[in-house]
Amino acid sequence: MRTGVCYFPEHWPSEEWERDIAAMADAGLEYVRMAEFSWGVLEPERGEFDFGWLDEAIELVGDHGMEAVLCTPTATPPKWLVDERPSIRQEEPDGTVRQHGSRRHYCFNSTAYREETARIVERVTERYADSPHVAGWQTDNEFGCHRTVRCYCDDCAEAFRTWLADRYGDIDRLNEAWGNAFWSQQYGSFEEVDPPGPTPAEHHPSRLLAYARFASDSVVEYNRLQADLIREADPNWFVTHNFMGRFPTLNAYDVSADLDRVAWDSYPTGFVQDRYDGEASPDQLRAGDPDQVGMDHDLYRSALDRPFWVMEQQPGDVNWPPHCPQPGEGAMRLWAHHAAAHGADAVLYFRWRRCLEGQEQYHAGLRKADGSPDRGYADAARASEEFAALDSADHVDAPVAVVFDYDSLWALDAQPHAPEFDYWALQEAFYGAVRGRGVQVDVVPPSADLSGYAAVVAPALHLVTEDLADRLTDYVAGGGEVLFGPRTGVKDAENKLRPTSQPGPLTDLVGAAVDQHESLPRRLETAVRRADGPTDDGSDADDGAAPSASFRTWAEWLDPDAAEVRYTYEVDGPADGRPAVVANAVGDGRVTYCGVWPDPDLADALASALLGRAGIRYADRLPDGVRVGYRGGHTWVTNFTGDRLRLPGIDPDSLAVDDADRDAVDAAGDGGEDS
């Protein structure tokens, strides 16, 4: 487990580099990421390259016993290039062209930009192919940030048509697959298909899904172009990319297939402000939410089933959320440990020093603008020291898989049918319930091999093929335990309904069908009540949960066939008394289908019942903001609240979810102590 930092020597007088880099080494940092966004410095005019500054900075990094991680500079094509080849710019659906003046103003499908990308990547990688101090490369930066995955330019239109022709072969198959007889949306040829532009009414959901897939695939292809060139220059380098948190438009599993290592950028107090479901609490504003951050850790770890990196770790206050409150005391250390517990092998802080110029002046670094230590520096140094004992190769064992499906996300995003229906938030509702019982989770795609997991949670597996249904059925029949959430099995692979009841090909497995669904404004949301009587697995009988529990946003009225009823609606409305949650036994396993978006108490009851049935040892319910992780024989208790951790109602032994030695680490906002 190592630490590092992101550094921009080009922003500082060269006479300060030695001091800066020495201070990094002093703090125990081992990696220095550089050259991101540096195209304008590397090639001030076409063909005129200046590598001297970077040569020198890499040398200094090596001199201090650290390694450089370099970035291709493609996230910021310079103005001369944009002016010379204006077609590289992204276009919005209404034709607005995104101009130079910030970053990410290029189109992934631009043929001109792919040429320029190849040219610059070849040039910078060949330059450092022999360097003993360069460990590997990050491609570009945060693909898709600032809503840039989906572009609507002419190059994209062409590429989309090619992508469609490859996928569907002939236009009649596309018309059939999407169902274009509806509203006279048939196409006569692939040439007739445009990117989805401004229309009077909503778009065809199958067309939207196709465009979402195409756009994500375009990034995959663009990343592969870079990865191949990097490996060509020096096969010993690792290739990585820094993904974003809770990022909805890019399939990270697909991009990761071309990487040696997955990295992502973690900004806990920013994420709770700008991509969180609900208003952040004071504690969350100071330290973020461990489940929100943890689910990304688990997703990116699971992408290659391999330790990941945090390429950018929040170092203090940041500039881009609505507000920039100061993180709680020790938060920068807490986040590093939390990442380690979730399987990180390196945590690099972003950035070394508060920048004097440009868009990120309100983004802290480990050092202040004047070069003196900022709040994060001591945290980072302490974390580096504490990490010395950890082996970076340790695997994180997770008995539970949460199935995360970008296709389902995109399909539901095209048809949410409730303004507050957010796929990610629904995933977090189930994910957090498992994590709240101290149990570790892999976040895997539907294509993953599930056989190694004792239990599987699929919160909203919206698109289900026959093949996937078969695999899930085999899993359960072989003794697996599955918990499904609402809106599962609704669509086929092309975002069309099937001429059957829901959950479609999973109906036999679930032992029930969905009679009706409804989305509910807040004033209609109410509760479900636990069904009386014994259950075949005893799962609900002894969970101590209250007999009533609330839900939100979505409700399905279930018609059980083979399944038993677990919860029924307790509402002032036509659903009253109808089954809301059912359970079914198939072969050696069992499956529960939850037809509502559960509030935390219900999610916990369902999760703990699942864990119990699966024979997974689980803890008493942890307080909000407190989570447990274990890896390589160490246990972390991470406290994201401002309260000193007492865990009054929790038996310390119940936290020992692993047999390893316990090495509790606590880094609470106000310096809570070990428990």
Place this chain on the structure above:
Amino acid sequence: MRTGVCYFPEHWPSEEWERDIAAMADAGLEYVRMAEFSWGVLEPERGEFDFGWLDEAIELVGDHGMEAVLCTPTATPPKWLVDERPSIRQEEPDGTVRQHGSRRHYCFNSTAYREETARIVERVTERYADSPHVAGWQTDNEFGCHRTVRCYCDDCAEAFRTWLADRYGDIDRLNEAWGNAFWSQQYGSFEEVDPPGPTPAEHHPSRLLAYARFASDSVVEYNRLQADLIREADPNWFVTHNFMGRFPTLNAYDVSADLDRVAWDSYPTGFVQDRYDGEASPDQLRAGDPDQVGMDHDLYRSALDRPFWVMEQQPGDVNWPPHCPQPGEGAMRLWAHHAAAHGADAVLYFRWRRCLEGQEQYHAGLRKADGSPDRGYADAARASEEFAALDSADHVDAPVAVVFDYDSLWALDAQPHAPEFDYWALQEAFYGAVRGRGVQVDVVPPSADLSGYAAVVAPALHLVTEDLADRLTDYVAGGGEVLFGPRTGVKDAENKLRPTSQPGPLTDLVGAAVDQHESLPRRLETAVRRADGPTDDGSDADDGAAPSASFRTWAEWLDPDAAEVRYTYEVDGPADGRPAVVANAVGDGRVTYCGVWPDPDLADALASALLGRAGIRYADRLPDGVRVGYRGGHTWVTNFTGDRLRLPGIDPDSLAVDDADRDAVDAAGDGGEDS
């Protein structure tokens, strides 16, 4: 009174048609609407027509003793046509062109599209001119839906100039009529006048009104083009169009003049979510609001003073409102009876079967996606059975006319002067008060002959010509009773103020002038107090209403001349003590002018006083959500609430507003019983 359903055979395998159509007949349905949006199926390539599927479907409908209602497919020009003649597309004020990919992407003034429209309408109508199973035609679908009445393309610019030249003759008359000396807005010729595009500040209100009128007239002209062609093909057919609910940009009276029958599309639980003033209550989310729906019933019935059709009746959950809660039990039957009570001759449910593909997958049908009965099916079948006793030709008698004026709506929309000033909501405030006393209402244009009405309510007759003022004065002088609302008589026909005090040419009739007006944010709204002492008609003395009543949004300070004061302001502000409501006697009739937007208690007091003066028998005040209707000797008590109907404070006899036999029908959310 008949029932029917909308069917899209082209969305289903032909081997299922027989089963589907037989099930329709089984439910007692008598009309099947088809061919809407079917251009792409009817003419997959230019000049290549395929009528076989529709021939077969019509035959099957006839075989089962039902009649087909066909639709011209012009709401969805196919992609090949859009690509061939791109000028048909609508344009937004900022130049954004609305593209293919949903529906209604054509311009009503496009010369190219009028040619194509004539071509396809001729072709499909000639095809079925001899069919014994086709009862009539619906032109297009929901003209203007998705904000498509007003387009800003070059064809529209040309058409607007022609429309202006026709209306004003020469440009100086236009400059004079609008008052273009203001801010140097004079035009030198009609060629200089553009559609209203993006401007730094707000537009000239007279120009906006002209554009609203022109745009509505364009639809009238476009509909007439179709209606004429349909009648040419077979003069025995009826021609109808399905209007939308609470639809503000199209003058339905004008379009209706070219129709044989008016139809509209009723979605009660959608309307309370997306076009309702205020947050919908749980009851309204389950069954809609009877006054919101009822006012459209009455408007569309009054348009031709003839029974109307509900061409699309909500069948269950629908896809387009923010949320899609399930309707209450029996709601689909309730709505059909409510329509019948208001004068419908047919109710067609939309749609037969939940569609597997495209934009409306989240829209229920009478049958589920798998073809089995959905919640609405039993409701529809029961309504069909119950309707057997009703004669479809029965007239609805209404002693009260509410004057609804699209020109006033457009003028107020251009100058609301309070963000929450909504013409339709103000109309509903007065309309609901009359309906809340069990009294039936016609909703008529200002041009209507009022002589048959015992009372007239004009909630905001903003544009008043001398001629209209004379007609209203004659009506009152002849014994009519009138209730005016605020903002009446403010403008001339061109949306200009008159150089007189308000209500302009109605001042003598009202017997008072408006000294001041003000719009009020919520925290300034307060109350009016009933004036003490006897009144000349005793109207307020015995109404039992509280002496104080609240108002909202708008307040006028009245200066009575001949009129008596009925209410004065009771506020903490400069209006305190000033007259707010006055009454005047003219000839044999009387007129009340209400200078505020009344809250329900005040609206009820004013309405009941009006009914009393007019000698109209009225009921005790009905509970919210409960309404009474009578037609052809039958009385309906419709309960839109989730509560069983007890009507505790209401004497059953008081509901007998008609001398006919009572045939109370109740279809409450939870199965309330007859009362």
Place this chain on the structure above:
Amino acid sequence: MRTGVCYFPEHWPSEEWERDIAAMADAGLEYVRMAEFSWGVLEPERGEFDFGWLDEAIELVGDHGMEAVLCTPTATPPKWLVDERPSIRQEEPDGTVRQHGSRRHYCFNSTAYREETARIVERVTERYADSPHVAGWQTDNEFGCHRTVRCYCDDCAEAFRTWLADRYGDIDRLNEAWGNAFWSQQYGSFEEVDPPGPTPAEHHPSRLLAYARFASDSVVEYNRLQADLIREADPNWFVTHNFMGRFPTLNAYDVSADLDRVAWDSYPTGFVQDRYDGEASPDQLRAGDPDQVGMDHDLYRSALDRPFWVMEQQPGDVNWPPHCPQPGEGAMRLWAHHAAAHGADAVLYFRWRRCLEGQEQYHAGLRKADGSPDRGYADAARASEEFAALDSADHVDAPVAVVFDYDSLWALDAQPHAPEFDYWALQEAFYGAVRGRGVQVDVVPPSADLSGYAAVVAPALHLVTEDLADRLTDYVAGGGEVLFGPRTGVKDAENKLRPTSQPGPLTDLVGAAVDQHESLPRRLETAVRRADGPTDDGSDADDGAAPSASFRTWAEWLDPDAAEVRYTYEVDGPADGRPAVVANAVGDGRVTYCGVWPDPDLADALASALLGRAGIRYADRLPDGVRVGYRGGHTWVTNFTGDRLRLPGIDPDSLAVDDADRDAVDAAGDGGEDS
């Protein structure tokens, strides 16, 4: 002190002019502003001029002993001109062109429009060069209203490049000054620099500041073009311009340098609705806020250190705010007195008569549409009479300067880092605290000579040059008292951070550095607590303020060096106990640095301490809405509340902040009496 009115004879039949103008004179009005927006009447076709109407109106004004103030008509180029030279139109960042149909649809940098401007201004000024009845000219109208200061057209792009080349000389200096190495934003030449258009992420803050300065300078240049032509025609005329209230994009100090007299347009009940921080109270909705209006009075008076005019005084209800409540009784008189107290030499009401046509029909005048007196007429007449005693040349003495810096405003607007961070609102927080102690204020630019002020308040002097820091240090060293607010001294002149701690070059003066800053959402805002113990100046010891006081939005953690701590944070968060306000003694003066946005109690405590230290006599804290002003030996107590003024807790003598005779004027909403 004189009064006047704005009149549009071209909107009325000429036979009514005599009556109208006579009624003006009857009310004691002495100025009549005319010809604004009249281009279309003056030149209906190119080269065809019609001055007859204006000749006649001026003559009538003179006949009645009044003087005309004329306006150049350039705010509304007529349609024929726009059609002939379409390049004059403004363009939005996304390319949308702003069209004819309202006003201000021209670009300040349009070369075509500058030609046309010169042509029309020469023509109209030469026409009246000999008139004995024309006192002076207003250039255009409300430069920049409707967000028109910043245009993005091709002419602007060219002009921006020239402006940059003038400012920076060569492109490397620009790159260095802005810090364009960040995100590869370097330019190779001035030709590469565009106006800031649509980009994926936020813009470079230095580029935004440059564009804001350039755009403001463009208006300065455009105004100078007009002012020069007016003076050329008749050097005896005064030249003025009517600025807007609380107007953020135009540097009024810079424009004023080319004027003889500054004027502005005051709409108190509009401003509290559409440009006020927070929801307006009922009193504010009826009479506006005296500090909001007062700060503009003081700013525009300070611009030339000379009595100003209110060129448009609200006459009653107005059309453009969200709501148009009626002003309280006497409000139109109150505002005139308030303006007089703040140094106005003339108050002209806008407008004479409610207009029958166009966009301002819902804007009251002193007369109603029918020509009879409206609510404001009696107020205006009474004010005219009362003003007879006042000498218009009287100077307003202000012992305190508030430093208002448009560059800081623009810099903070580019990087607010809290959605609710509004520069103007923060200025008002400090300004209102000084005014709340009955003390008069000049609102001056950073370049002002401060030597005459006993105390200086700089609420957020964000951009601080070394030179400015030296001047402030000299001021304090020489005995001056300074109060700084948060976010002071953060940036250099180009909107870049300095490689030092904040407040940058003011750090020695302040005797403390900013360790951290944070912006806070509402749920994290809390309080500061007064430091215990004696202070060197005794300033806080006897102020009677509560020991705790709340703050909002922004917090800085201070590290005092030479300074003493005055307040520390009292929060549940990492700032707890850290210094929030410090004070330092330098030479003969002292400086206080307040690191938070103070709520009113804290602002009052800081302001009264400042006044005490500076030896400025100040009043007991005045109630909200009540303010005191004095000028030329008269004292005004202006009451903007609806309550009769009792001032129960205030010793009348404490109001005597001047030794002059007291001539208290009260014009409360409900007719409160003198106190």
